Amino acid sequence: MHLAPPPSNGPITGSRPIHALPSRNQAFTGRIALLKRVSNNMRRAGEGGAEEHGWVSLIGMGGIGKTQLALEYAHRHADDYGLVWWVGADQPAAVMASLTALASQLGLTAVQPSLLIRALWVELAARRDWLLVYDNLDDLGGMNDLLPPDGGRLLITGRDPRIGRIGTRIDITEFERDESITLLSRRCPSLSPEDADRVAAAVGDLPLSVEQVGCFLDETGLETADYLTLLKSQPTASGLDDRTVSAHPGLVSVVVTSRDRLVTTAGPAAAALLDRLAFLAPEPIPLGSDPTVGPPRFGVQLGDTATAALAVRKIVTLGLARHADNALQMHRLVHTLLRARLPLAEHGGIHHAAEELLATITLGDPDTPESWPEYGLIVPHVRELLSSAAALPGIQLDAEAFRALVLKVQRYLYFSGQSRSAVDICRITRDSWMARLGPDHPDTLHSGYNLASNLFELGEYAQARDVDQEVWDRRRRVLGRDHQDTIRSAHQLAADLCDLGDFAGARALDEEGWRHRRRLLGESHPDTLQSAHYLGSDLYELGERERARDINADVWKRRRQVLGEDHPDTLHSAHHLASDLCDLGELEQALELQRWVLGQRRHRLGQDHPDTLRTEHFLAITLHRRGEYPQARALNEDVWDRRRRLHGDDHPDTLRSAYSFADDLCALEDYTRARELHRDTWMRRCRVLGENHPDTQRSARALAAVPISP
Template identity: 35%
Template sequence: MEQDSKAITQTIQGLGGVGKTTLALHYAHTHRDAYQLVWWIHADTPEQITTDLAALTTRIHAAATGRTTAEDAEWAIGWLQTHPGWLLILDNAEHPDTTRHLLGQLHHTGRHLITSRFTDGWPTTPLALPLLTPDASLDLLTRLTGLTDPDNQHQARLLADDLGHLPLALEQAGAFIAQSRISVSVYRDLLRLHPAQTTSTAPPGSDPKRTMACIWRITLDTLRHTVPLAVDILRTAAWYAPTAIPRTLLAPLTDNPVNYAQALSQLAAYNMITLDTDTLSIHRLIQTIARTPDPATVDADPHRSHDAITRARHHATDLLRTALPDEPDTNVAGWPAWRTLLPHAEALLTATGPVHDTEDTDLLLTNAAIYLQSQGQIAQAITYKKRSLDTSTRLHGHDHPSTLTSRNNLAGAYQAAGDLGRAIPLYEQTLTDGVRVLGEDHPSTLASRNNLAYAYRAAGDLGRAIPLYEQTLTDRVRVLGEDHPSTLTSRNNLAYAYESAGDLGRAIPLYEQTLTDGVRVLGEDHPSTLASRNNLAYAYRAAGDLGRAIPLYEQTLTDRVRVLGEDHPDTLTSRSNLAGAYQAAGGLGRAIPLYEQTLTDRVRVLGEDHPDTLTSRNNLAYAYESAGDLGRAIPLYEQTLTDRVRVLGEDHPDTLTSRNNLAYAYESAGDLGRAIPLYEQTLTDRVRVLGEDHPDTLTSRSNLAGAYQAAGGLGRAIPLYEQTLTDRVRVLGEDHPSTLTSRSNLAYAYRAAGDLGRAIPLHEQTLIDRVRVLGEDHPSTLTSRNNLAGAYQAAGDLGRAIPLYEQTLIDCVRVLGEDHPTTRVVSANLAYAKSTNQLP
């Protein structure tokens, strides 16, 4: 064959274990007949190259030469210079400098095939050997193990991911599985539970130096002598997620940015990391080995000592904790950084056993849980808060303030998940311990009392919530002063409890006082002041005073946009609240676009599954329903219910609300066959989850009675209405708006049953009570007046019915406007009453 007149050099470059040596061996075997000589040289060091060249001389002479190793190597070079048609394989060349002297002497004849982990500086552009594809990895494991059943195939795909699709690791694992006759899942358990031994043990019959741990140790030896910082970076990065590690995260490991850039470039040059402009990535198996101490043996890996890895874990935790923004639930500007860094926090917390958690780890757990809870990821937040409580208890004891705070935080996460059965006892325990350890008047004790009151209110137990709120407010005024922000919070919370009890006469003045104080103490634009303004607007709306509620909602939205930004969660809440006020005023033309905008914004800012996003979807469905567009409302309700079941769980209060709302939509569509079973299921679930006396349970009972009535089942509806009224009087009180609604519903059912003797007095009493409690102009008062007129009409007493309709219509036009649905209903009733009153 025609010989080359000039030597040809090809370099195969890639991560240790990617298959460079195997590819070179395959090439030599396949093309051995094309060369007069094929010779393998271990090119790790210049000394090893010299030794293997000397061995070539011995092979050619087939006898001892009597020369030194160096002389034999020189003789071999001379032979190669005068004999074309050879192939030299220089395997695992540490650096181009290692082979440069030899290649310079053999540049006229033959071929050089070089394998190396190093990237740059080769005579020709290296051939980069990539990792295997997932399908190729599965095929390799299947051929090695012979396991083809579905379970082992599924586990083999997972194992390939665990090993990062690295051929040597896959070969090592496959051979071990085949020779040990174990399943793939058992090997995965060994890798997880005993990573040091699993990655360091070669299968019988294979080269013990060709394991993942051994081949990377060589590279780290080189880096330790040239760029020691690179080894520290690698050990620290091993605790993070394998991809998209921000370069800025690891930069504080040195105060010299030039040294940092050099260390990263050397790690990339040796294929230990992949480097982008802003981030770096590291093979997951390198991470496993780098963070796993080598067993204490004579030949233990010095790069994987227990102390070095412990220091790296502490560095990784401290760097991450420092890089994460403060106030993770309210600092929206910091959320992009949280989204970038959270995968690395999760990876660190997963790789670090709880027994190794430190105070820094505890802070990381706490802040990550707060962020996750703010993003609606409650289950993960609970997991981290449980671990934080365990860590704080182990580090400080049961009575340390940090432990009490962790217990309070966990209770808050349970409450956010709707699990009041676990939240309330934990709050109670925290308060008891706080009183004993810190004293009655410590700010943390007062905070615990406030939180417990909040949980009681969420459970519908206003009988315990309100006195506790009142006590907390009194104590905060005494201990902290009238103007302390926590005192203002207590005043706001007490107002909200009064509002929940239907006592707007006490709630509204307290809200007004809180807003005035907030403006004076904190300023017009403080987030707490904006929250107070929102809450006061809500109370005005509850009182039916939309004339004051809507301008206040509009002002709050404008201020939140200006102060917090368009996308802040509080701004999105204001937009939703304003839409609700427009809807209550009958302005669906303004409400629906605002609801749609809020939903779009919450999906974009918070994500599809955030609880606030699900609430927006529910609100929009309700607006569509109010507009009579059940074709859009029902699918949206169905989607919201499905999503809440998936995200929050079957028993979360919001899920139960969705089930109730969907049943109501089915009822509105006349589909009682689907509505009634759903109402019944919701009532059963609310009794089980919330208890017999929870306000939501009472609402479910009332709604089910309404559905029975709509189906013509007054025999079942009236007893249920009567029971609900009795329960609401007992639980909420005679004057609660919901109690008044129950009285109205029962009167309407009596009227439908033809029992006007009981209906009319009950309608009259309800109207008197609503005027006294809610005021002359409240929408519910206007509805009562319309209902009483209808009862008079049904009794044939048009002399009282028509004047009452006329007065009600005038008031509706004045209070609600010409186009409000209630106004239109009253107008139609009046027209009908007048038509039936005409003489023949």
């Protein structure tokens, strides 16, 4: 503390300043907007333009920089006040001691401490030039008599959101990235801006950790890559347990102390819940409601209402997580340190409990867009549990309900057009379940089926075929040829063969599946209609356009009756029927149907979903065949650009757009550019699909047919 002492020749009066503050942080960085908010709320205008004396509460987790912000404000504005006094407020006794010392500085005396505090409040009520800072006020109990009177200004810092009821609440969040980089560069001048950015991202821009890590890197001279490895593998040895220059406890101590307090204030069950949450991802975790007391709410089920409320309340008040929009979220370093403090032998059991906790979430149909926002919230947690399972000691069994959840998430990623992410999750899952459950377990086979589906969407047809062939063989042996899962595998394998150019092989598999389902399920069952849809696609590729049109028209009609107008499967049928109509020269009907499908898909799936882009692509083909070459060219070029961004230059769908765009250029007599694009497309198809693939041969013929420019 720096205290401006009173003169020795008389009692202190309101005209003589008293400033008692900790030393200023010379490395204080940024926070310009927050400092302005504090200042504005300290000196806000009241009715009639008169200045009101503000009370402000700075709320946030441990290490977020509340104390440093309050200290910087107090030093910047110290000359505005005749009295500035810093109170360490972590315990009522400490507050009492600090206020008693202030009373003594003001020349006040009393027989009892409580009477001395009352005299202090009388003194402060008579003047308007004071600022008190209550730092780290986390226990409201017993504080009623220790809060000052109105008149001056009070600045409070604390983790408990309830403290925000005292005055104006300002939530303190992490540094902006440029603030993190600035502080890291001050503490470790040798750190490049690029490396500072990587380090800041790794510590989640938490000010305390930015300070600690900057000092640690400067002292140790570690290369950034080595430090990031250390932070991930041994976080408690990465400088996070060091005290800062301002003697603030390290983040490790803050987290461990808070977790210990959770046990004493909310009980072991709340602490066990916190440990399970630490095995999920450091992303928002939606909280469900107790289904026994009302309509269920989306989120994890924490138990009965009273138990859940106590646990969440204490976790938040101790600064171990934030609670917003009915979700809990830990900072990534708190998440890492909570997991690191647990003995490795306990990880397996807690990981299993975390799987069971996440599986309490009830999710909708992964095929429909209405359910996708909820799925998007839990994907990070599924990925985290799957990724961390590999590091667990011994063979661990996945929770059965969690496996069901994982399979639904894989399907969601496929239908929402996120196949690249889905492939990663499917591969991790399949490898894990192969070892834990065996290759013939239904869940292992289902995950393999989902993996192949997403490989297909990425244009990896040969890889998809290999996986589908294995899954189909195992399902035939384990489940039998007539099992619906076996038939689904046969159809998916047929799709691989079709896009690899084996149209006859695809037709044989699809026709067999269609016959099985008609016999087992009936003509209008959704699965039978799916089989007929696949068969129609094969016939289209084999040149039997009339029969393909008739099948697709019948399937579309039945799907509208069974599934509804805007069901994804209904839209698939309409899309394929429009393609048939276009190839048969029924261009007006094709154009009308394509525009209707496009409107539906844009509304339900978004502009850049793969299915939306497919419909736009075929709409451009129809425009071309109607002779509307400029319109076709504009649409094809736009779809081509978006497919390149979404899939890359070599994806089969991207190459289809490039081929159609080149056709438009040729029709518009831009022969030089058409030839260049057809040549590039042909070369890419040779590399991706092989020289004998029908699409490659089609490109070769188109290239040869481009006229030589005069």
